Amino acid sequence: METTTKPNIGSYDERVKGSPWALAEEELGYKPGSDINIAWYCTDRICNMGKAAKTAFIWEGMGGAEKRYTFNDLRLASNTFAAFLQGLGIKREERVCLFLDRIPELYLGFLGVLKAGAVAQPLFSAFGDESLLVRLENAQTTAVITQRKHVGKVRKLREKLPCLKYIIVVDDDGKKPLQEREVAFSLEQAKPVEDFKCADTKAESPSLLHYTSGTTGMPKGAQHVHYSLISQYLTAKWVLDLHDDDIYWCTADPGWVTGTSYGIIGPWSLGVTSCVLDVGFTSESWYQFIQKRRVTVWYSAPTAIRALMKAGDEAVKKHDLSSLRHLASVGEPLNSEAVTWSERVFGLPFHDSYWQTETGSIMISNYPGLKIKPGSMGKPFPGITATLLDLQTFEPFTEAGKIGLIAVKPGWPAMMRSYWNNEEVYKKKFRNGWYLTGDRATRDMDGYYWFVGRDDDIINTAGHLVSPFEVESALLEHPAVAESAVVSKPDEINMEVVKAFVTVKPGFIGNDDLTLEIMNFIRKKLSPLAMPQEIEYTPLLPKTRSGKIMRRVLKAKEWGQEIGDTSTLEND
Numbered sequence: 137m138e139t140t141t142k143p144n145i146g147s148y149d150e151r152v153k154g155s156p157w158a159l160a161e162e163e164l165g166y167k168p169g170s171d172i173n174i175a176w177y178c179t180d181r182i183c184n185m186g187k188a189a190k191t192a193f194i195w196e197g198m199g200g201a202e203k204r205y206t207f208n209d210l211r212l213a214s215n216t217f218a219a220f221l222q223g224l225g226i227k228r229e230e231r232v233c234l235f236l237d238r239i240p241e242l243y244l245g246f247l248g249v250l251k252a253g254a255v256a257q258p259l260f261s262a263f264g265d266e267s268l269l270v271r272l273e274n275a276q277t278t279a280v281i282t283q284r285k286h287v288g289k290v291r292k293l294r295e296k297l298p299c300l301k302y303i304i305v306v307d308d309d310g311k312k313p314l315q316e317r318e319v320a321f322s323l324e325q326a327k328p329v330e331d332f333k334c335a336d337t338k339a340e341s342p343s344l345l346h347y348t349s350g351t352t353g354m355p356k357g358a359q360h361v362h363y364s365l366i367s368q369y370l371t372a373k374w375v376l377d378l379h380d381d382d383i384y385w386c387t388a389d390p391g392w393v394t395g396t397s398y399g400i401i402g403p404w405s406l407g408v409t410s411c412v413l414d415v416g417f418t419s420e421s422w423y424q425f426i427q428k429r430r431v432t433v434w435y436s437a438p439t440a441i442r443a444l445m446k447a448g449d450e451a452v453k454k455h456d457l458s459s460l461r462h463l464a465s466v467g468e469p470l471n472s473e474a475v476t477w478s479e480r481v482f483g484l485p486f487h488d489s490y491w492q493t494e495t496g497s498i499m500i501s502n503y504p505g506l507k508i509k510p511g512s513m514g515k516p517f518p519g520i521t522a523t524l525l526d527l528q529t530f531e532p533f534t535e536a537g538k539i540g541l542i543a544v545k546p547g548w549p550a551m552m553r554s555y556w557n558n559e560e561v562y563k564k565k566f567r568n569g570w571y572l573t574g575d576r577a578t579r580d581m582d583g584y585y586w587f588v589g590r591d592d593d594i595i596n597t598a599g600h601l602v603s604p605f606e607v608e609s610a611l612l613e614h615p616a617v618a619e620s621a622v623v624s625k626p627d628e629i630n631m632e633v634v635k636a637f638v639t640v641k642p643g644f645i646g647n648d649d650l651t652l653e654i655m656n657f658i659r660k661k662l663s664p665l666a667m668p669q670e671i672e673y674t675p676l677l678p679k680t681r682s683g684k685i686m687r688r689v690l691k692a693k694e695w696g697q698e699i700g701d702t703s704t705l706e707n708d
């Protein structure tokens with residue numbers, strides 16, 4: 137398990153002195169002002185570099201089903217998808233949603249949307265109709281690419297979505313007739329398009345919309361551009377340390393930003409083989425996958441690591457995991473125990489990395505070759521100027537150990553360019569010339585960052601952000617709910633889960649039956665992640681004098697903390 141591979145980053149301390157973005161541009165052969173299309177870089181360019189026959193993508197589904205694609209296959213499939221979309225009349229910069237399980241069409245379709253010059257909008261396939269509706273409405277999405285099992289959810293929303301011209305079904309079997317403006321497209325049956333003129337997008341052309349939860353208000357679409365490639369390529373190279381002979385596994389779903397930035401763009405722009413497992417999580421299925429695919433680099437999340445820890449050391453020992461060379465993690469605080477555990481059982485530590493949907497690429501991280509302090513997120517990526525801002529004044533400070541807001545100097549390539557249709561909220565993300573992440577941390581004498589918590593009420597469950605506001609809004613639509621407050625509650629595996637405090641309307645009784653009914657209601661409307669794991673009925677909710685519900689009081693109770701200063705809240 138000892139690795140002899142030389143880290144791509146070389147020396148972190150040397151790299152922070154250089155101009156990394158210029159270096160990435162040079163390596164990619166990109167000249168400012170010229171065309172840049174992420175999908176072209178991930179396919180055609182790699183083929184042009186003599187890797188057309190190299191395996192790009194190994195997909196595994198239920199029961200060991202397998203599909204393999206070379207870089208030339210990726211090139212052809214994305215051409216074919218793009219030509220089909222253009223044939224339908226999809227125009228440049230129109231939003232095309234990918235509402236798919238982790239099937240190959242999700243990955244190939246994503247590249248096809250980009251090659252057509254449209255904006256890819258991946259949405260998690262477990263989203264319920266309400267979650268789907270607000271995101272498709274906000275983005276004024278033109279087409280949704282989906283599969284038979286999900287088409288009903290989209291169909292139901294049609295009347296509310298005047299901009300939606302097409303529903304594209306990738307696995308239609310002809311058994312049930314499609315309805316008006318629904319079209320079937322089968323990659324396997326379509327004639328491969330050998331020559332396709334990839335959209336001549338430029339650095340600032342929009343590429344991608346990823347929706348993320350807000351503290352108040354509806355989800356916001358972080359809008360990215362093709363130039364993000366520069367950051368994603370270099371961070372995948374230096375943080376994930378991807379080498380030409382690696383077999384890389386990113387466990388994230390492309391419905392979330394990790395699954396696109398590092399499940400698609402990072403590895404393929406580097407011409408690296410990437411594999412995907414489209415079956416539910418069990419420690420056994422994951423270890424078997426690593427063993428069978430000879431995974432070398434593994435990018436995962438603390439929730440999964442904690443679940444693996446719980447499954448025990450014996451489960452690890454039953455498998456040959458000696459192919460593993462480099463491990464990294466993202467999405468939530470990575471406990472120091474998880475780092476020491478992985479060192480013990482895999483002979484390799486997990487390298488924590490910190491970033492967000494909005495940042496598009498890794499901001500703060502641990503690097504191969506740099507000392508890991510277990511429990512710390514590490515140091516800013518070369519080319520990223522990060523700091524901590526005083527909680528009150530928003531002024532940067534350097535004191536070690538003091539809690540501040542994590543902030544980043546704008547201007548890195550993968551930074552979001554706006555929130556779609558929501559410039560106002562976007563502007564609020566900046567203060568004194570800094571981009572505010574909304575997270576709190578401390579920094580030590582050596583410049584390592586230590587995550588403290590979020591600066592808002594957003595719930596991070598299993599690495600996914602859930603807005604209390606969105607859940608509260610959905611709860612209000614249930615006939616029994618008069619009022620509600622949604623907060624996080626600690627959870628051993630998922631770090632946090634959703635808990636709802638509910639006051640019921642007259643004539644309703646808060647009992648187990650109602651709890652089950654409400655849970656199901658939210659699961660179907662929003663998603664399994666947003667579903668409250670616990671509902672507590674209460675005749676009254678703590679409120680400010682102006683009538684605003686004090687989530688903070690309820691949250692403190694859940695976490696066994698002091699309630700703290702509520703005087704400010706009372707004047708809210």
Ligand code: WT7
Pocket residue numbers: 348393394465466467468469470488489490491492493494513573574575587590596599600601
């Ligand atoms: C939020 C971003 C892009 C990663 C996937 C999630 C939390 C992320 C860490 C970490 C502690 C972390 C933050 C951040 N977070 N990484 N290493 N340690 N917290 O993207 O859904 O936009 O969530 O996840 O709170 O703001 P996201």
